Amino acid sequence: MLLDLLHWLVxxxxxxxxxxxxxxDSVRLAARSQRxxxxxxxxLAAAKDAVRAAMDDLPRRDTAVVLGSGLLDDVPIDDLAGAFRRVVLVDAVHPWRGRLRARGHRNVARLVHDLSGTRDLLLGRGEGFGPVLPPVCREADLVVSANLLSQLPILPVARLEAAGRLGPWTDPxxxxxRIVAAHLDALAGLPARICLVTDRDETEEDRAGRILERIDLLYGVDPGPAPREWEWVLAPFGEVARDRRLVHGVVAWPDWRGWHDMGA
Ligand SMILES: C[S@@+](CC[C@H](N)C(=O)[O-])C[C@H]1O[C@@H](n2cnc3c(N)ncnc32)[C@H](O)[C@@H]1O
Incomplete structure (x- = not known):
């Protein structure tokens, strides 16, 4: 607790x-990922592998953008920095661990941007959504959405639940x-290859393997069938409770639009 507070301060x-x-949230993510x-x-290995597959046969490798880069736990930053002229990391926070991992790569830049588009609404400075993607995404050859999609609504929805109303919004x-769909719509409108990696649902299981609860992390938005799927044991037994664990279903598309254009 005290360590987390110190971490938050610096x-x-x-x-x-x-x-x-x-x-x-970034401090708590770093602590949990260590534990x-x-x-x-x-x-993390499967997510990195999806990004490497996205780079594989890409004809032009000028600019890669990583959305939700955070700690760079699930992003093969050395491969990206070696393959592209520039790599732009986008997140609300760029924690020390992510900065350390990217050090030594002079072609890696960091951009702070609210990718949910709700910043002004949450700060009481406006009624509408802001731009969900930074302009650099339109210049990119590859845009990676790195385990971000399910995270986007978490803080805004919690704020709305606490406040009862945010601008015109009352229904969490x-x-x-809206937040999840806006991210997918914005990605779909880009000319770049889109590599999308996201968790989709959370199941709470007991030691007998019984499912106690299942939550749709994407609020009913379906990004379509995926070529890659795996389980992420987000909280093994003992992390949030002795006899329960949390498992996330993850889906990944090295080439999200290409996969759907092929009619998959
Ligand atoms: C689960 S982490 C993704 C893992 C990350 N790729 C890594 O390797 O650490 C989600 C990331 O999304 C970022 N994030 C969540 N909401 C955001 C928002 N509205 N705008 C920008 N970044 C956001 C968090 O700061 C965090 O770094």
Whole structure:
């Protein structure tokens, strides 16, 4: 707890990211990923593998953009930096661990951007959604959405639930759905190859393998059938409760649009 507080204090985050909770979430993510590193290893390897597959036969490799780059746990940053002229990492917070991992690559840049488009709504500075993607995405050859999609609604929906209303929004489910759908719509409108990796649902299981609860993390939005799927043991037994664990179903498309254009 005390360590997390210290970590939060030295986290390189903007006042808005601190106020909206992104800095705190980043600290908790870093701590959990350390505690659960053995359980997370297969997931992180599979996610990196999907990004490498996305790079494989890409004819032009000028600019790659990674959305939700965070700790760079699930992003093969050395491969990306070696293959592209420039790599732009986009997140609400760029924590020290991600910065350390990218050090030594002079062609890696960092951009702070609210990818949910709800920043002004949450700060009480406007009624509408802001741009969900930064303009650099339109110049990119590859855009990676790295385990971000399910994260986008979490803090905004929690704020709406606490406040009862945010601008015109009162229904948390509809608000969450709008945020998830806006990300997919924005990706679909880009000329770049899109590599999409996201968790889709969470199941809570007991030691007998019984499913106690299942949650749709994407608010009913379906990104379509996926060529790659795996399980991510987000919280092994003992992490959130002795006799329960949380397992996320993850889906990945090295070439999201190409896969759907092929009629899959
Ligand atoms: C589960 S992590 C993804 C893992 C990350 N790729 C890594 O390797 O650490 C989700 C990331 O999305 C970022 N994120 C969540 N909501 C965001 C938002 N509205 N705008 C920008 N980044 C956001 C978080 O800061 C976090 O780094």
């Amino acid at each position: 986290q390189p985050a903007s006042p808005a990211a601190r106020r909206l909770g992104y800095a705190g 659960c590193r053995a359980a997370w290893a297969p997931h 489910e509809a608000f969450g759905r």
